[in-house]
Amino acid sequence: MCGIIGVVGKNPVNQLLYDGLLVLQHRGQDAAGIVTCDGNTFYMHKNNGLVQDVFQTRHMRSLQGNAGIAHVRYPTAGSSSAAEAQPFYVNSPFGIVLGHNGNLTNSTQLKEEMFRQDLRHINTSSDSEVLLNVLAHEIEHTAHSAVLNSDMIFEAVAGVHKRCLGAYAVVAMVANFGLLAFRDPNGIRPLVIGKSETEKGVEYIVASESVALDVLGFKLVRDVEPGEAIFIDMDGNFFSRQCAEKPKLSPCIFEYVYLARPDSVIDKVSVYQTRLHMGVSLAKKIAKEWGDLHIDVVIPIPDTSRPSALQLANALNLTYREGFIKNRYIGRTFIMPGQALRKKSVRQKLNPIGMEFKGKNVLLVDDSIVRGTTSKQIVQMARDAGANKVYFASAAPPVRFPNVYGIDMPTRDELLATGRTDQQICEEIGADALIYQDLDALIEAVQLSNPDIKMFDCSCFDGNYVTGDIDETYLNNVESARGDKLGHKKPANSSTQLDLNLVTIKEYEEAV
Numbered sequence: 001m002c003g004i005i006g007v008v009g010k011n012p013v014n015q016l017l018y019d020g021l022l023v024l025q026h027r028g029q030d031a032a033g034i035v036t037c038d039g040n041t042f043y044m045h046k047n048n049g050l051v052q053d054v055f056q057t058r059h060m061r062s063l064q065g066n067a068g069i070a071h072v073r074y075p076t077a078g079s080s081s082a083a084e085a086q087p088f089y090v091n092s093p094f095g096i097v098l099g100h101n102g103n104l105t106n107s108t109q110l111k112e113e114m115f116r117q118d119l120r121h122i123n124t125s126s127d128s129e130v131l132l133n134v135l136a137h138e139i140e141h142t143a144h145s146a147v148l149n150s151d152m153i154f155e156a157v158a159g160v161h162k163r164c165l166g167a168y169a170v171v172a173m174v175a176n177f178g179l180l181a182f183r184d185p186n187g188i189r190p191l192v193i194g195k196s197e198t199e200k201g202v203e204y205i206v207a208s209e210s211v212a213l214d215v216l217g218f219k220l221v222r223d224v225e226p227g228e229a230i231f232i233d234m235d236g237n238f239f240s241r242q243c244a245e246k247p248k249l250s251p252c253i254f255e256y257v258y259l260a261r262p263d264s265v266i267d268k269v270s271v272y273q274t275r276l277h278m279g280v281s282l283a284k285k286i287a288k289e290w291g292d293l294h295i296d297v298v299i300p301i302p303d304t305s306r307p308s309a310l311q312l313a314n315a316l317n318l319t320y321r322e323g324f325i326k327n328r329y330i331g332r333t334f335i336m337p338g339q340a341l342r343k344k345s346v347r348q349k350l351n352p353i354g355m356e357f358k359g360k361n362v363l364l365v366d367d368s369i370v371r372g373t374t375s376k377q378i379v380q381m382a383r384d385a386g387a388n389k390v391y392f393a394s395a396a397p398p399v400r401f402p403n404v405y406g407i408d409m410p411t412r413d414e415l416l417a418t419g420r421t422d423q424q425i426c427e428e429i430g431a432d433a434l435i436y437q438d439l440d441a442l443i444e445a446v447q448l449s450n451p452d453i454k455m456f457d458c459s460c461f462d463g464n465y466v467t468g469d470i471d472e473t474y475l476n477n478v479e480s481a482r483g484d485k486l487g488h489k490k491p492a493n494s495s496t497q498l499d500l501n502l503v504t505i506k507e508y509e510e511a512v
């Protein structure tokens with residue numbers, strides 16, 4: 001779940017893209033990049049690190065032009081190397097840059113095809129570099145001369161849909177032509193369009209989440225439809241077309257649970273409202289099945305679970321208290337690379353307020369339990385702070401299956417709930433009771449805001465993968481390539497990579 005933005009403006013867009021990336025930082029903390037386009041020239045700066053560490057004044061000054069794209073990365077394929085920071089660039093045809101949110105599920109096969117059939121070299125192990133080269137190849141074949149138009153671009157995107165499987169929300173720029181954005185035929189990852197009327201004319205933006213539009217002063221126009229592509233030329237003319245044969249909206253339900261910011265609206269669903277609904281349905285379950293808990297206080301685990309915990313407390317007529325204080329300078333732990341770093345960061349990030357726990361039966365509410373890194377430590381902190389009973393509620397069902405669409409949880413081994421009953425999970429985290437949301441209730445919580453969404457990608461909860469190409473062999477291959485125990489692999493030919501700073505996750509963990 002990286003964050004992407006693309007803008008065609010009437011003034012320089014460097015600051016706008018930077019500010020937009022800051023707003024999307026919660027979608028990726030590993031690397032950041034901006035490319036601007038001034039006539040026929042691209043200006044690019046990208047590196048590992050948080051947005052405010054990657055860009056210094058001198059970089060910002062060099063990012064010239066009234067159009068550009070930007071990316072924050074949370075790696076789900078390849079390595080964490082700076083060489084895989086996005087956007088990626090290819091010089092032919094025309095000069096194209098691309099930023100990708102999601103994960104291709106057939107990138108190994110595509111990479112092979114790229115080399116053997118299309119005679120293209122992919123320098124990294126990133127699936128996004130493969131995706132860019134597929135797009136470049138398709139554009140090369142639809143454009144008959146040096147003149148490119150939106151019809152040719154849309155035909156090329158139709159070609160991308162035929163070849164690529166998995167999840168991809170994409171922003172791309174073709175030098176001197178314009179901004180292209182598209183979403184895979186299932187619309188797994190989000191992408192919205194915004195607009196701003198200025199004295200000089202209309203400016204357009206596309207971004208992973210509507211919150212970026214709010215903060216940058218754009219009005220939300222609509223979502224990019226699954227399978228749809230939009231193209232905005234350098235003069236600000238807007239074109240759109242459905243490029244997939246059988247589009248079917250099946251957004252990732254985990255966006256609503258955890259990934260997206262609550263103040264975003266995705267596929268006409270307010271993330272905040274959904275999280276409130278999740279709290280109500282969880283409260284109903286507790287009232288029905290867990291009436292004997294005698295809860296004194298409901299405590300959220302900051303940040304993401306707050307709206308659900310608050311509404312759960314309201315629905316049960318219980319006291320809600322902020323029992324954990326979050327260090328505002330520590331980022332999201334779940335999307336940090338490597339288990340040692342995630343584990344260490346939970347304690348650095350959260351600290352209990354003793355008086356909220358001492359002698360009380362506390363119900364801790366989190367949005368989800370994935371590896372159990374947070375819940376195990378939090379339950380212990382509550383006990384150390386003197387709680388009488390520690391109950392734990394998760395606003396999402398048990399996460400039992402790997403995600404292959406852009407969330408880095410590739411192995412069943414690392415998921416706390418895989419192969420365990422609720423009772424065993426409860427024992428693992430050391431709680432006195434554990435209550436999980438039911439999947440039907442979670443789906444209903446989203447559908448209450450938009451009943452038109454009939455299908456979701458719930459694969460991490462139910463093991464049904466909407467792209468239909470995921471089987472046991474695929475999962476086994478991903479597990480052996482990306483398992484946490486392996487560390488994220490350093491590319492075999494690191495010395496030849498365009499990156500002097502390669503560090504594996506393992507080396508990084510050992511260093512901290």
Ligand SMILES: O=P(O)(O)OC[C@H]1O[C@H](OP(=O)(O)OP(=O)(O)O)[C@H](O)[C@@H]1O
Nearest residue numbers: 303304332333334369370371372373374
């Ligand atoms: O079971 P785990 O593997 O620990 O994963 C789940 C936890 O990780 C996330 O929090 P995170 O700290 O990333 O972000 P937040 O501040 O948005 O809640 C999520 O909100 C849960 O608290």
Ligand SMILES: NC(=O)CC[C@H](N)C(=O)O
Nearest residue numbers: 001002075076077101102
């Ligand atoms: N989380 C994502 O969207 C990741 C995008 C891409 N697969 C990468 O690893 O860079």
Ligand SMILES: [Mg+2]
Nearest residue numbers: 301302303304
């Ligand atoms: Mg959390």
